[in-house]
Amino acid sequence: MNSSNTNNGQSNNGKSSRLDGINRDLGLYFLELARLRSSAAPTEMEEDEEEAPKELNTINSSGGFLVVAPDKLSVKYTTVNLHGHDVGVVQANKPAPVKCLLYYFEIYVKDAGAKGQIAIGFTNEGFKMRRQPGWEVNSCGYHGDDGLLYRGQGKGDAFGPTYTTGDTVGGGINYASQEFFFTKNGVLVGTVCKEKEMKGRLFPTIAVHSQNEEYAFLLVHVNFGQKKFAFDLKASWFVCYFILFIFYLQIYMFDALHQEYEAQERLKRQMTIEKISLPPNISYGLVRSYLLHYGYEDTLSSFDLASKSTIPPVYVAQENGFDEQDIGYALNQRKILRQVCNCLTIHSAVL
Template sequence: MEDDQPAPAADAVNLFGFSPRWWSGPEWKRTNEPAEEPEPSHLNTFNSSGMFHNVSPDKLSVRYVGCGQHGYDVGAVQANCPAPTRRIVYYFEIKVKNAGQHGRIGIGFTPKEYDLRKQPGWDPNSCGYHGDDGYLYHGSGKRYRFGPTFTSGDTVGAGINYAFPQFFFTKNGELVGNVVKDIKGPLFPTIALHSQNEEVTVNFGKQPFLFDIKALELEERQKVRVLIEKEYLTPTVSVQIIRSYLLHYGYQDTLDSFDVESESMHPQVTRENGIEEEGCAYALRHRKILRQLVKNGDIDSVFQKIKEWYPQILQNDTSVISFLLHAQRFIEYLRNQELLEAVGYARAELSRFFPIKSYADLLEETMSLLAYDDPQKSCVGYLLEDSHREYVADAVNAIVLSTNPNMSDPRNYLYSCLEKLLRQLIACFSQRRALNNNEGQELRLPVELEINHGSG
């Protein structure tokens, strides 16, 4: 048989979408390792107006060494990287060790190519709170009274609220005020000094902040929650969304209990709300039985029932569902510590899947269970967990739904109405972030809902 054989074309539904561990190696690695977002940790000594300031060896303190006699004798320094954006708020603080001759210290945010011989806020696309006059500078020629001045001994903070785009500033643990953030990033935390003997230290979060940033985060989350709760969802809709989920996955006993409880709580709830149940109810009793058999590890009975009820499903002996069921039967032998039987089954039933490239990663992990004395504690131990049986049961459920002649959209086999709503929520959230320059907290749901694994 030729190597790298393609997957059978007859599979109308990509069953690998149910478990991210079933995806290809690179795809699983990409989703399993969340992208790290760099955070500022120290001052950047390479991009700075070095002739006017001196940064300490630990890069967390800066002292003005110029004369400060001219307008552009500013000694500004940025953080080593821009403020992270995939969160609700970002914040940092400085401690004024010495306000120097005039206390012309500024704190704020500037873009990467900013002229560091100017205070933050003096040029466009920057914002800064200044200690000598308490003014907020917000772009070329824009300044206004904002808060109190600050001097030696004071702790001053600057932050970005991404939930309701604003810059905000604090003094000695108290919020001074905020201003609309109408500047696109990336933006770097920036400190500026402009008179003799000025010196500050910076805290990027390695030490506790004087300002309670966690309380602010909680407050902003609560504001978002209030906005969400203003959108009323009628009992009719909510009940039917839950019913469709239970119907879709064949949880008949749970559905019956839910219906009894719903009737007592919402006796007026009707089912005329646009949610189609007929397709979800298709083969409900069969799907319930098959799910329970998979969860019990009785794969032989699953094969028997499918051949009896839906023989067309297993006509292609190299289809995805055939592969998943045979792989699970092999796994059940190992769960029962029947090693010789597992090896014999692999030779008889799994060998035909080896040339099919799309099965290679999962098949390799499945077979590698044989290499461990205690496979449950190995890197492929997840295959022996009950959750893996659930994924196989979901695949069987979907393939049975696919036999419904009245259901033409493959997405209806894979996802319930609830999951479709969640996927739509992800799409809307992503679009909202895109409109906000991709800034703000990301919505993270299980990756199998975030990535589209519809028809292949």
């Protein structure tokens, strides 16, 4: 299984067609759907294909304590190991890609040395290259001499078995569940939640701190997916797909249930309103009061004329202490006032 990320595509116009093309693979469908719905990264970045790590970084390493082979695929500790800070640390040449469900790499321990102080993990770009991964913030490391997991908190947590000469150990990031996971000889050792406080891109990192320690990634060669891993990633990919499927299924079901609930509530309110029976004279009185209040004399006259044969007369003016003659006079005066205001507005606009 290739650990590099899937290309995001070339244009927005092609995204829908790509979705149609991968419907046969439900996991890839939900992965693509997650990318399309995410607005966290700029479009320009989404269009670029990430470059996965391919070799060890000979520049950013604690070169005084280790030697990286010319092929940049193995490293050997060269110091006596007198102090806690004379650790040989080396990162991969690229950070772990993030536009994928899983990232994973493995190391093969050819010689664990006298003390077996070996570590595998992930560190950020600013990590101190004389410290074991997990000893500093923004790092995580699974240590071979004691089997502890370190996450930048000063002390390790019980995690898994120790590992030594002849063992193949792997480290990975599950982006779907936001977890680190580690393996030994093709078997999953355990997982741990990725700290939210971890900042920056994470680099695959190995550390050696014991004489005669010699690393080789999968029998002397780096393996970032070019060859078959000792650990079967297919099952892990299936789990990630399943997690995404459940996640989006929950969203879909929640939306559907919410829409159904709102529809039922609207129906209940509508039925409640329809059960309310208003006598014709009440609705007639409301409309007539509105026309009176806003001075719509002509509309009021037409309304009274149209309703005369079907609705009993309601004299709102009398209820307010005024007779119909006073109201009619007031309506006429307000009509004249509106006409004057309109004429003044037109006259001012012409001037």
